[in-house]
Structures are given as C-alpha cells and as structure tokens.
Amino acid sequence: MKGKTGSFLKGSEFYLLLVIAGLSAVLTFTTENFFSLENLFDVLVSYSFVGILAVGLLVVLISGGIDISFTATATVAQYVMATVITQHGGGWGTAFLLASAIGIALGILNAVLVHHLRVHSIIITIATLNVFYGVLIFVTRGKWIYNFPDWFASGFSLFDFSANDGAVYSLSLPILVLLVVLAMTGFLMNRTSVGRQIYAMGGNMDAARRMGFRLFRLHLFVYGYMGFLAGIAAVVQAQIVQTVAPNSIVGRELEVVAAVVLGGASLAGGMGTLFGTVLGVALIAVMQNGLILLGVSSYWHKVVIGLVILMSVSITAYNRKREERRHAEIDV
Amino acid sequence: MPRLTSEIQKLVDLIVQRRDPSNTYLLGILVALVGIFTLLLPGKFFRIANLESIAFQVPELGILSMAMMITLLSGGLNLAIVATANMAGIAAAAILTHFIPEGASGALPVLVMSVAMLAALSTALLVGLLNGWIIAYLGVSPILSTLGTMTLIEGMNLSLTKGYVISGFPEPILFIGNGLVLGIPTPMLVFAGCAFLVALLLRWTPFGVAVYMMGSSEKATLFSGIHVRKVQLKIYALSSFLCGVAALVMISRFNSAKAGYASSYLLVTILAAVLGGVDPFGGFGKVMGLVLALLILQVISSGLNLLGMSGHLPIAVWGGILIFILFLNQVRAWLGRARV
Numbered sequence: 269m270k271g272k273t274g275s276f277l278k279g280s281e282f283y284l285l286l287v288i289a290g291l292s293a294v295l296t297f298t299t300e301n302f303f304s305l306e307n308l309f310d311v312l313v314s315y316s317f318v319g320i321l322a323v324g325l326l327v328v329l330i331s332g333g334i335d336i337s338f339t340a341t342a343t344v345a346q347y348v349m350a351t352v353i354t355q356h357g358g359g360w361g362t363a364f365l366l367a368s369a370i371g372i373a374l375g376i377l378n379a380v381l382v383h384h385l386r387v388h389s390i391i392i393t394i395a396t397l398n399v400f401y402g403v404l405i406f407v408t409r410g411k412w413i414y415n416f417p418d419w420f421a422s423g424f425s426l427f428d429f430s431a432n433d434g435a436v437y438s439l440s441l442p443i444l445v446l447l448v449v450l451a452m453t454g455f456l457m458n459r460t461s462v463g464r465q466i467y468a469m470g471g472n473m474d475a476a477r478r479m480g481f482r483l484f485r486l487h488l489f490v491y492g493y494m495g496f497l498a499g500i501a502a503v504v505q506a507q508i509v510q511t512v513a514p515n516s517i518v519g520r521e522l523e524v525v526a527a528v529v530l531g532g533a534s535l536a537g538g539m540g541t542l543f544g545t546v547l548g549v550a551l552i553a554v555m556q557n558g559l560i561l562l563g564v565s566s567y568w569h570k571v572v573i574g575l576v577i578l579m580s581v582s583i584t585a586y587n588r589k590r591e592e593r594r595h596a597e598i599d600v
Numbered sequence: 601m602p603r604l605t606s607e608i609q610k611l612v613d614l615i616v617q618r619r620d621p622s623n624t625y626l627l628g629i630l631v632a633l634v635g636i637f638t639l640l641l642p643g644k645f646f647r648i649a650n651l652e653s654i655a656f657q658v659p660e661l662g663i664l665s666m667a668m669m670i671t672l673l674s675g676g677l678n679l680a681i682v683a684t685a686n687m688a689g690i691a692a693a694a695i696l697t698h699f700i701p702e703g704a705s706g707a708l709p710v711l712v713m714s715v716a717m718l719a720a721l722s723t724a725l726l727v728g729l730l731n732g733w734i735i736a737y738l739g740v741s742p743i744l745s746t747l748g749t750m751t752l753i754e755g756m757n758l759s760l761t762k763g764y765v766i767s768g769f770p771e772p773i774l775f776i777g778n779g780l781v782l783g784i785p786t787p788m789l790v791f792a793g794c795a796f797l798v799a800l801l802l803r804w805t806p807f808g809v810a811v812y813m814m815g816s817s818e819k820a821t822l823f824s825g826i827h828v829r830k831v832q833l834k835i836y837a838l839s840s841f842l843c844g845v846a847a848l849v850m851i852s853r854f855n856s857a858k859a860g861y862a863s864s865y866l867l868v869t870i871l872a873a874v875l876g877g878v879d880p881f882g883g884f885g886k887v888m889g890l891v892l893a894l895l896i897l898q899v900i901s902s903g904l905n906l907l908g909m910s911g912h913l914p915i916a917v918w919g920g921i922l923i924f925i926l927f928l929n930q931v932r933a934w935l936g937r938a939r940v
Contacts, residue, residue, distance in 0.1 A: 336867070385926045386933075391880050392926075394867045395919040402916025406909070519863070522679070526747060535743060567759035574752025581744040582734060589739050 280532040280584060284547040291554050299561040307557070309437055315553040316442035317505045319546070321524045322531075323453050324497030326545045329528060330457070331490040332470035332537025333389035336525075337378060338498040339518045340400035345370040346502035347404060350413045350512040353420060363420070367499035374400060375495020379487040401518050413512040423507055442504045449497060454542050466490060470537030526577055527552050532584075551576070623877065625928060626892040629921070633896060637903035644906055652785060654898050656778075659791035660853070661865055661872065662894045663846035666798055667839040668869040669890055673802070674832070675815040675882030676735065676742035678839050681846075682866045683753040684727045686859055688847035690757055692720035693766040693857035700770060709770055716773075720851075721844040727753060728840025732833035742836075757859035767856030777853030787849045794845060799887040801838075811835060815882020868918065872897060875922050896921070 295302040321338055328335045345367040353363055378396055382389045425438035439447075457463035469476040469486050477483055506512055531548025533540030552573060559569050637645040644650070664681050671678040695716040700709050727749065734745045779786040802808035810831045813821040822828045851857045870880070876893030878885030900921070901914035 381923060381926075385923070385930050387926050388880055391870070391874050392923070394870055395922045397867065398871065398915045398919035399923070400916075402912040402914070402919065405912035406916065522747060522750070526751065529744060529747070535741065565759065567762060568755065570751055570755025571759060572755070574748055574750070574755050577751055578734070578745070578748035581740045581748060582738045585738050585740040 281541065281544045281547060283583075284531070284544070284551060288547065288551050288554055291551075291558060295554070295558040295561065299558070302558065302561055305437055307561075309440075309443070311553050311557050312446070313440060313442045313508060315549055316446040317501050317508070318520075318524055318527060318552075319446050319549045320449050320497050320501040320504065322527045322545050322549050323449055323542065324494040324501075325524055325528050326531070326533055326540050326542065327453065327457065327466065328389070328490055328494050329533045329535065330470045330537065330540050331466045331486065332473060333382060333487075333490065334525075334535065335375075335378065335393045335491060335494045336390060336521050337374070337393040337397035337400060338494055338524075339521045340397045340404070341371050341374045341495050342498040342502040342505070343514055343517045344374065344400050344404050345499040346506050346512050346517070347408060347413070347514060349499075349503060350416070350506055354413060354416060357417065359419065360424070363503050364500065367503045368496045369499070371495035371497070371499025371502070372492045373495070375491040375493070375498070376488055378495070379484075379491035382491065383484050383487045397518070397521070401514075405514055408514060410514050412514075414510070416506075416510055420507065421510060441507055445500060445504050449500065450542065450546065457542060462486070462489060467538060470539070472538070523552075526573070530577065530580055623886075623889050623892060625925065626876070626889060626896065630892060630896050630899065633899050633903065637899065637906070641903065641906050645903060650902060650906070654895075654902050655785045655788040656853070657902075658894050658898050659785075659787035660846055660850050660862065661868065661897070662791045662891070663794055663842055663849065664862070664865055665869040665872040665876075665890055665894060666794060666887070667842035667846065669873045669876075669878050669885060669887075670798065670802075670811065670835055670839045670842075671742065672870070672873050672878050672880055673815050673882055673885055674811045674835050675818065676832075676835065677746060677870075678731065678836065679743065679746040679866065680727065680731060680750040680753060681839065681843050681869065682862050683750045683757065684724050684840050684843040685847040685850060686757050686857070686861055687727065687753050688720040688724040688844040689851040689857035689861070690761055690766065690859070691723040692716040692848065693769070693851055695719055696769050696773060697766055709772075713770060713773055717848060720847050721841060724840045724842075724844025724847065725837055726840075728837040728843075729833065731840065732836035735836060736829040736832035754859065761857075761859050763859060765856045765858045767854075769852065769855055773852050774855060775852070777849050777851070777855075787853065790845065790849055794842060795887050795891055798842075802887065807831065807834060812883055815879070815884070864915075868897075868915070871918055871922055875918075875925060 292302070301307050321342070324338060325335060348370055349363050349367040352358060352366055358366075374396070378389075378393055381392045381396065385392065423441040425440045425444075457466070465476070465481050465486055466489075468479065469481060469483060473483070476486075502517075505517065509516070527548045528540070528545050529535070529548070530551055531540070531544035531546070533545065555572060555576065556569055559572060560566070564572075634646070664685065667681045668678055693716075695712060699712045699715075731742075731746055731749050734740050734749075735742050738745075775786060776790065777787055781789055802811060810821060810826050810828075813824070813826065814828060814831060818828060821831075847857075850861060854861070872893050873885065873890055874880055875896070876885065876890035878890065897914075897918050900917050904914050904917065
C-alpha cells in the first residue's frame, strides 16, 4: 500500500492534479464565475465529446498503436445517424445503435489493415482518415443537416436538482454518456482479461504473441472499441450543437492526442491510465475555460495550450533522462 | 500449389525488378494513370495547359513533403511543417505590405523584398532550431515536441493576424509563384532545385549518411562516433528551412498569407512520403520516390478534377492508393516467404 502511494506521489498524475488544483484556485479568486455549479456543468458538457474520444484513443495508445482516423469515423457515423433520424424518425436507441455500429465497422476495417499489412497504425489510419472523409464529402457534397426531431433537440437528463440560485441542474445526456464510458472503460482495462492483455500487447508485442494471446482479436477489439466510442461521441456532439457539419470534427484529432499524452499515456504503448487521461482532458478544459473567463482573446488559447504541452513533455523527458542517468548500466 | 506460387513469383520478378522495386511500381502506376486519364479525357488531359497547371500545383505540397521526409528518414516526424510555413509566410507578408511606400521605385522595394524573403527563411530556421533543440537536447520524442510547437505556432499565427488575410504584394514577388522561365513554371524550378539539393545532401554527404543511419538505429549511430544530437538539430533546422522556401512559393502564388493556409496538407505530406517509399520508421527512402509519388497524387487530382469530381474525392483516392501499395508490398513478402 505504501509503495502505491509513493509511486503516485512521483507519477505524472500527481503533478497534473497539483497543476489543475493550482489553476483552479487561482481562477476561483481571479474570476467571478469559475467556482460555480453552472460553470462546472458547462465545462463538463462542452468537453464530454473530447473526453469520450480521448478515452477511446487511450485504449489504442495502450495497445501500442495510434488511431488518427477517429474524427473521420465520428463524422461518417454522425452523418448517417442524422440522415436516418431526420428522414425516417427513430429514437435514442436507433441513434446510438446506428452510430456505434458504423463506428465499429470502420474500426474493424482499420484493425484488419493494421494487423495484416504490418505497417504502423499511424500510416494506416492517416490513409483511412482521408478515405472515409473524402468519400463522405464526395457522396454528401458537404451539405449540413439541421432540423432534428424534437426529442433529439431536448435530449434527456437524470437527477434534476435546483441550486441555491434557483437554476435547475441535471446530469444531461453528454455528461451521462461520458460517465458511462469512463466506468465501462475503467472496468474493461483494469478488471477484465482483455484489458490486461491489451496492456501486455502494448508493452511487448512479441512477448504477448509468445504468451499465446490472439493478437488479431485484440487488434479487432482495440480499433473496434475506438470506432464504437467515436460513434457514441458523434451522437453526443450532434446533440450538443444540433447541427451536423461534415467539417466540424475532422482536423481536431491532434487536440485529442494532446489531451491523452498530457495525461501520461506513452506513444510507445503499454502505459497510460484512465485517471491520467481524465486529468489531461481536465487540464485543457480548465485552462481554456479560465482563459475565456479572464477575457483573454480566443486567439491566444492555442499559444497557451502549446506552451503547456511543450513544458509538460519537456519536464517528463528531462525527468526520465535524469532517472536513466542515475540507473546507468551497460546494456549490450 | 508451390509450383503456382513460384510461377507467380517469376512473373512478378519479370514485371518488377527484384532489387528495390518500389520506384518501378510507382512509375508503372503513374504511366497507367496518365494513360487512363488520357483515354477518359481525350484531348483534355494530355495538354500543355493541364500539364502546366500540374507543374504549378506540385511544388507547394512537394517542398513541404520533403521537409517531412527528411525527419521521417531519421526516424522522427515534424508535425509543425504547415504551421512553420504559415509563420514564415506571415513574417514575409507583414514586411512586404508595411515597408514599401506607395509608388516607390528603384532600390528600396528590392531591398524590402530581399529582407522579406530573408525574414521568412530565418523565421522558419529559428522554429527548426527550437524543435531540434527540444528533441535533441531535452530528449522529447519528435511527435510530441512538434505537436507542441505546432499548437504554439498556430496560436501565434492566429493571434498575430487575428485570422485575417495579409495580401497585396509587389509584382516581382509574385513571379516566384506564378512566373515562367523558358516555359517552365518558376515554382517547379524552385521545387526541382530543392529536390536536387536534398537528394545530393542525403546521398553524398556525411550528414546524409548519418540521417539514414539514425533512422535505422540511433544507438548504433551514436556508438559509431557520430554526434547524434548535432545531426538531429541540423535535420529539424533543414526541415524547417524547406518550410520557409515553401512559404515563399505559397504566399506568392496566392498573393497573400494567412494563418490557416494549407492546413489539410499536414497529413497528406506523410501520405506522399510513405507512398514514395519512405519507411515511416526511418532509414529508407529516396527523393526520387517522393517526386514520383507527388506526380501520381497530382495527376489523380487533376484528372478527377477534369472529370468533374473535385473536392475531397482525390484525397480519398490518395488514401486508397497508399493502402493498395502497402498491400502489394505485403503480397511480395508473402510470396517471398512461400518460395523459401
């Protein structure tokens, strides 16, 4: 037990938590609205989409791969889902089932290519990103979709409660979905054999193969799960903005990568925790929210986020270097 | 069954040369595509005007792809290329639009134009040195470091220009992007010059050998007495410098500079490099392959454009072709194993 707390205090999650706490404290004193339920719920809703995608990407990174195509997957899933429910009706079940089925199908295609072509997943998924997105734009001619049915516009919520200021808060659809996804992925990665096999595969693929793990099945699962979450995230995003624009998601893939990497996941695979990823997304969310509340022009947000990424990865690399020097050994 | 595979293998050997067949594949695909489009578009595709427009369009993507390729060869990656090019372009544009008085002629405009070009190239070089320093001396992985600088620089471009376009350059600058020298578009000449120099650098200098070696094994390169960090710094400086050159071509072709130009090129440069036979993990790849890949990409997009299918379909086809080439490579590997 003692060892566990010790390693937590040394890990990147602890630093992240400190930074987030510090930032929040500063923002609480310098801005009026940061420390309010309203703001908390606003931030949760607007980052639910990035959060869900980040969780999916985390699983892929742990497995030793990377997926860049998830934005295109989400766009395709969103477009088909929106077309069906605006033209043929349906309910939440239809929306989620349809979007996640398309996500899983495209994810499986990625998995087959990654596994059988034996080329790094970054290349395969850059190619499939362009294929999915290019075909979608060609077929749909880039048209936007509005006029969602009423049930889709109003969403649904649980646990309505009114705060002291009289406003009513509730766990709305985006927040609920985010929580479910977090719980599901946490259980999957930490409590099931599949999850542990994914960690093992990312740590050392050859060793995993010799252990007798079915790597193809694991690949199918990992990329399928990413596609599944991309589909789910697509529904959530459509519900928040109430329009489907084919160009609103593609181009944001590196933003999600940045959040996951800030959370301590390694691009080399085998490392990364759900808690870290949540903190990574939270850091970006708090930072951006704080900049807005402080009235900083939105043009500067990217500058600040870029600086934070650079500082965080530099500190991590520097620490690792120092650690290596301390345990220097000749490894031939 | 084994007989059949060996027959197929013989056929494959006959069609493509056994040694490094990737350029032959690419050349074959290029010829086939040109043939298909010439048949589909009689009198339209194989025409001077169309070939000229191809020659105007290849260089931007081409120079940026070379910037990407150099880092890929060394086992790295430079995600900041487009942001760097835009920053360099904005620097040049700001000088060009602010320091030439109305109706001035003679030495002053020439001086300002040279300063502007120098500013673009040195801005790019500076970004490259920053990237190289973070990667080589702090030990951050290239993908993370350049992701950070990309975000930072994009943000700076946006906040400096507020998202506006800076436009209206003097005539001589526009020549870089739109002029013709002896009937050949100037940007093509710039691209050819860059390609020649980079090929020379990679093939015939100790630096080039070190780049390939690092791509195969950084540790082995270090143990063979090469100053790995210095080489890495140079790689990212050179990569960024090429972005500066691309910036000059880009702003003069558009007669403007903006924070968001060419943002869709970032992933396409990786696609082009890998299509051209560059190993994404480093160590292998030649400039010639990249040039062929770029021609293929441009022929596809021009051909589809003439067929009335513009927009994003070419990009989808590019992705499809890349997967097809990877598939061919895998089939070769399978056949090779079957024969053994």
